[in-house]
Each structure stands twice: as structure tokens, then as C-alpha cells.
Amino acid sequence: MKRLNTNMAMVALAAMVLSTFSGCSRSEAEAPAATSSGGISPQKFADAVHAVMMADRTVYAKQVVTRLKKQDAPVSPSEYWQDEDHTIPLPAQMFRMGAEIVNEDPTAGFTYSLTSQWPLNPQHQAKGVEVEGLKFLAENPGENFYSEEEIAGKKYFTALYADKAVAEACWTCHNEHANRGADYPEFKEGDVMGGVVVRLPID
Amino acid sequence: MTRLLWISWFVLTIAGATTLFIALPGDSTASSLSTVFLPGQTTHGHHQIEMKCAACHLPDGGVTDQSCIDCHGGELKLSRDTHPASKFHDPTKAPLLLKIDAQNCLSCHVEHEEELTHPMGVTVPEDYCYHCHEDVAKDRPSHAGLAFNSCANAGCHNYHDNRALYENFLRKHAGEANVLDEPRNPLRRVQQWLASAPASSRSPLTAEQSNAPAEHTTAELTAAWADSAHAAAAVNCSGCHNADKNSSAGDSWVAVPDHQSCAGCHDGQVDSFLVGRHGMRLAAGLSPMTPELARLPMHGDAAHRQLDCSACHDPHQPDMALAAFDACISCHDDSHSRSYADSSHHTLWQQELSGQGAPGSGVSCATCHMPRDEDGHVQHNQNDNLRPAEKMARTVCMNCHGLQFTLDALADPQLKDNCYSGPATMKVRSLDMVKDWFESRKRR
Numbered sequence: 001m002k003r004l005n006t007n008m009a010m011v012a013l014a015a016m017v018l019s020t021f022s023g024c025s026r027s028e029a030e031a032p033a034a035t036s037s038g039g040i041s042p043q044k045f046a047d048a049v050h051a052v053m054m055a056d057r058t059v060y061a062k063q064v065v066t067r068l069k070k071q072d073a074p075v076s077p078s079e080y081w082q083d084e085d086h087t088i089p090l091p092a093q094m095f096r097m098g099a100e101i102v103n104e105d106p107t108a109g110f111t112y113s114l115t116s117q118w119p120l121n122p123q124h125q126a127k128g129v130e131v132e133g134l135k136f137l138a139e140n141p142g143e144n145f146y147s148e149e150e151i152a153g154k155k156y157f158t159a160l161y162a163d164k165a166v167a168e169a170c171w172t173c174h175n176e177h178a179n180r181g182a183d184y185p186e187f188k189e190g191d192v193m194g195g196v197v198v199r200l201p202i203d
Numbered sequence: 204m205t206r207l208l209w210i211s212w213f214v215l216t217i218a219g220a221t222t223l224f225i226a227l228p229g230d231s232t233a234s235s236l237s238t239v240f241l242p243g244q245t246t247h248g249h250h251q252i253e254m255k256c257a258a259c260h261l262p263d264g265g266v267t268d269q270s271c272i273d274c275h276g277g278e279l280k281l282s283r284d285t286h287p288a289s290k291f292h293d294p295t296k297a298p299l300l301l302k303i304d305a306q307n308c309l310s311c312h313v314e315h316e317e318e319l320t321h322p323m324g325v326t327v328p329e330d331y332c333y334h335c336h337e338d339v340a341k342d343r344p345s346h347a348g349l350a351f352n353s354c355a356n357a358g359c360h361n362y363h364d365n366r367a368l369y370e371n372f373l374r375k376h377a378g379e380a381n382v383l384d385e386p387r388n389p390l391r392r393v394q395q396w397l398a399s400a401p402a403s404s405r406s407p408l409t410a411e412q413s414n415a416p417a418e419h420t421t422a423e424l425t426a427a428w429a430d431s432a433h434a435a436a437a438v439n440c441s442g443c444h445n446a447d448k449n450s451s452a453g454d455s456w457v458a459v460p461d462h463q464s465c466a467g468c469h470d471g472q473v474d475s476f477l478v479g480r481h482g483m484r485l486a487a488g489l490s491p492m493t494p495e496l497a498r499l500p501m502h503g504d505a506a507h508r509q510l511d512c513s514a515c516h517d518p519h520q521p522d523m524a525l526a527a528f529d530a531c532i533s534c535h536d537d538s539h540s541r542s543y544a545d546s547s548h549h550t551l552w553q554q555e556l557s558g559q560g561a562p563g564s565g566v567s568c569a570t571c572h573m574p575r576d577e578d579g580h581v582q583h584n585q586n587d588n589l590r591p592a593e594k595m596a597r598t599v600c601m602n603c604h605g606l607q608f609t610l611d612a613l614a615d616p617q618l619k620d621n622c623y624s625g626p627a628t629m630k631v632r633s634l635d636m637v638k639d640w641f642e643s644r645k646r647r
Contacts, residue, residue: 004301079371079372080372082283083371083372087596099289100289100290103289103290103292103293104289104292111292111293111294113293113295122341127295128295130295151294151295151297151298152294152297152298152300154297155292178640178641178644179342188480199293199295201294201296
């Protein structure tokens, strides 16, 4: 009986997963709830970890970086914080460092990153389904992008969330950066500067 | 006849097994016959421990990159590795990994492949950067037309350590003078250390207070000790010579204390000594390194000297000037070492020793190869900042020289041979490229 319940739960979970993939993209409002067996869909998982990572970064950007700036503190954010005294990492760097730690953790089971149509580092150029995702985010304000993709023979569930300019440090640094391309926009508060990518294997 | 065959088979089997037993590398010793089992010559970095197969190999003979990480992982982290394996965990990097498996050290560093090995133990063709960065000129027009194998051998880029080579660093240090206004190396901080040490360490001991049993010392040794930094720091004879530090002198006397005894107080120095060329054999559980085992040219009369702490530091008369130059030159006999005496660095060192030069203005062997950090601690891994050469820029050269002068000198093979006597004959272009790049961005 126990085995049967487990099987049923697996079928229910599979159905949830399949229903998640039935549309390439969907808005956050349509996200399915947790399954009755207690498992959660890849989309729900991605939404959850995204909520945590954005909360952390927003707190860092607004309550640490912006606060220090407003107080004219002797410590300031800098892209080159590792080499300059009295500096701290930029919010985007803090975010990426977290992503690297998760990447190094084999038990994490997922990866996340930042991408943009206008990457300052060419190595961060959107790849595969991310290109489609960024386009979707630009055309559908307030919505998230969900899809599945295959990379090097492995299947992934990939979610993209709009990454908006939340603190002045973000857009001033980007707008003045030497690496900005010819088509680089002049960002201001609230603009979508790129996307947060959450990717988890589904094989 | 059959009987003879059986006896022959038995004798040959026993002889073969005995030969293997003698020849196969054991844990700490190996006969010269053992080397016949090496599949090929090892690199300069590993030859000292090549007979300790288990240092890298698993019991089944295989090898994983964990062996590399065990010894080199810490250094890579400190070097702010530009291509850490974690950078390639993101699934979107998979296409790049098909070009070169950057998550595995062994993709680029294979041992026992002498004919394929380039500098830095690299065993892939020198155009490895090109495979992933072939379109670099799109973002950096100055790179258009550069040779596909020039990235890492023109003083501009390294695969792992770019701390002295990245754009903003070059920009910040562009235009510096060849010799800075106040060229100074970090100094020892013994006085500061003594001031913060427990009171018991601040009461110098005298010869009369020596606790060495009479049969283990001489008046000369005791007098030398009483005049040494050890006595000044209240370290009595038993502090080094007693295996049991809590026991009174004489109970467990050790005539010649090893590096582990020194590590009781000088742990940082010993730790770094054990990961360098001088101590790596000890770290692997092998006999100490001797000049006869070295691949670099050494003085013949030093061939059998054993490299432990006391090879450079006489524990009864610790003399930092001796350890910083004389000790090195008593073994090393290559053109770089021989040329030092004719260099301006040597002149500065002599001036500092004689009191003519300011403290920290001299440049000895140790200044460059065993540099002090800002806290005055000496790095005893003499290979830590050696390869690639640009590693030395920040830890040593830039204490006294501007970055352009530094990178030009480090990239000049002739200067390496003559111990940096004279000006560089080539110019590293990266500083000019960076200057032009940032200028061009300003004009937009």
C-alpha cells in the first residue's frame, strides 16, 4: 500500500511537472501549488529560491550599500573591492559570489546566474533559451519566463525573472562602465536591466 | 628435464619477485632501479616526489584532479583564479567544456609527458586561449591580429593568476616611475611581536640559565644560544631538544630536532616550507631534499646537504642575513644565482647590511624568493611567487618598481638569466593598450 501511495505521488508529481512545461511561458499568477504529496514543481522551487535570492540582494543593496552611501561612510561599493581599501562588493557582485558558492555545492541541485541583452562582460551573454526569455521579459512586464531546454544532452527547467534597477549604485555604475556597448541603454530606477536565471536538471 | 624446468621456473619467479620488491617505490625510499617503472619523466614541479607514486595516484594507479587540488587548491584560491572549475558548473558553459574540459586539472596538466610539456606544466598546445576567446577583438579591437598563442606568453595574461595583469590594475599603475620614490621592502617585526608576547617570552635567558644536560652541550654552543634570538625570546634548550615539551631537560633529549620541532613556534614558516621545493619531499614522507636530487645546477660540494630548517638557519645562531643570501648561494649554481653578485640588487643589499642603506632598501635572494608579507611574515615556499613570473610583481617587485618596468623585466628571459642586471630589452604592450582603451571610452 505504501508503495502504491509512493507511485501515485510520483504520477501526481510528474503530472504537475508536465503541466508546468505545457506552455513555454506563463505568468507568476498561474504557477501551480505544491503537490498533495508534499513535493513541489520545478517552477515552484525556482520561484521560491528566486524570492530568497532577491530578498537578500535587495537588503544588501538598500540597507547596506545605499545606506553607506547616504551617510558618506568611509566605506564604499567598488567593482574592484578585492584590491581597494575600504570598499565592499557591488550588489551584483555579491549576487554572483553567492551563485558561485551554490555552483560549487554539489548538493544544491540547481544553478543560478545573471544575464542581460547588454552584458558588461561578454562571457555573460545570454545563451540558448535565455535569449528567448529576455525577449519575453521585455515584452511582458510583470511576468516571469519558464521553459525547458536541453544542454549537452541534459534536460533542464529554466526560469528567468526580470532583474530591475533597485539601487542607485546599480544604474550609475552600469551607465558609466567602460565596457558598455554602442547600443547600451541609459538605465534609471525600475528599468529591467537583465534577467535572473534559475536552472535545475529535470532528468 | 621436467624437473629442471620446474626448478628454473621457481628460481626465476623468486628472482623476479625479489627484483620487483626492491625496485618498486615504497613509502619513503626507492632504489635507482625504481625509476624504470616511471612511464615518462615528470615535470620540474613533481620530480622530487616522483617515486612517491601515492602522492598523486590512487591505489589502482589512476589519478584524479583531487590530488592536484590537495596541494595546489589553496594557492589557486589565493590567486583569485580566473578560471576556477566552479565557473564552469553553470550548464550553459557545457559547449565551452566540449572545447576544453576546464573543470579538470588533468585536461591541461598531464604528468610523465615530457615531450608535450610546456612551461607551467601545460600539456595542451599553446593556443588553448583561442578556442574560447577567438572573438576577443570584437570587444578589444587592440587584440585584432595578435598571434593565437601569444595571450599567455607575452606578459599579458595567465590562465589562473591575473592579479597583476587585469585591466583596472594596469590602469591604476600606468605611468609609474621605473623606481618608486621610496623603494622599501617590508621589515621584520620582531619588536612588535615581542611587545605583544607573554611576559615570560620577554625575559631573555642567560648562558647560566641553560637547561641542557652537560653531556649534550659545550660552552661554545651554550654561549651561541645565549646570544641568539631564541634565548632573547626565553626559549631554553629543552624548548627544541626535548621531545616532550612538558618534561624537564634530559628526559627525552633529541640531539637534532627536525622541522616539526621548529613548527611548535614557527608553524606558518614550516607550513609554507613544506609546500615549496625545499620541503616538499619531507611533506611527502620522503627523505629531505638534497642538491644532488635537484635538476637545477648546484655546487658539487653541497651535493649531500640535507634541506631542513637548520640547513639555512643555524638554530644556535639564527642569522637572517646568512639565510637570505649565503645559504642560498652555497647550493645554487645556475646563471641567475651566479649573476646576483653583479646586480644592483646585490649592491643595495650590501649597503643595507653595512648601514649605508635604509632598512628594507636591500634586495637579497630571499627578498624576491621568500618575501615578507605586510605583517613581516616570511613566505618559506620559495616557489610561491615564481611561476608564472608575473606572480612576483605584486608580492615583491612593486615594493620598489613601477608596473611597466616590472612587467617588462619579468617578461624578459635574458634578464631572468642575468638576475635582472640591466634594463629590459622588450616592452609589454598591455599597459598602453589599457590606457588607449579607457581613453577611447572617454571620448564616446
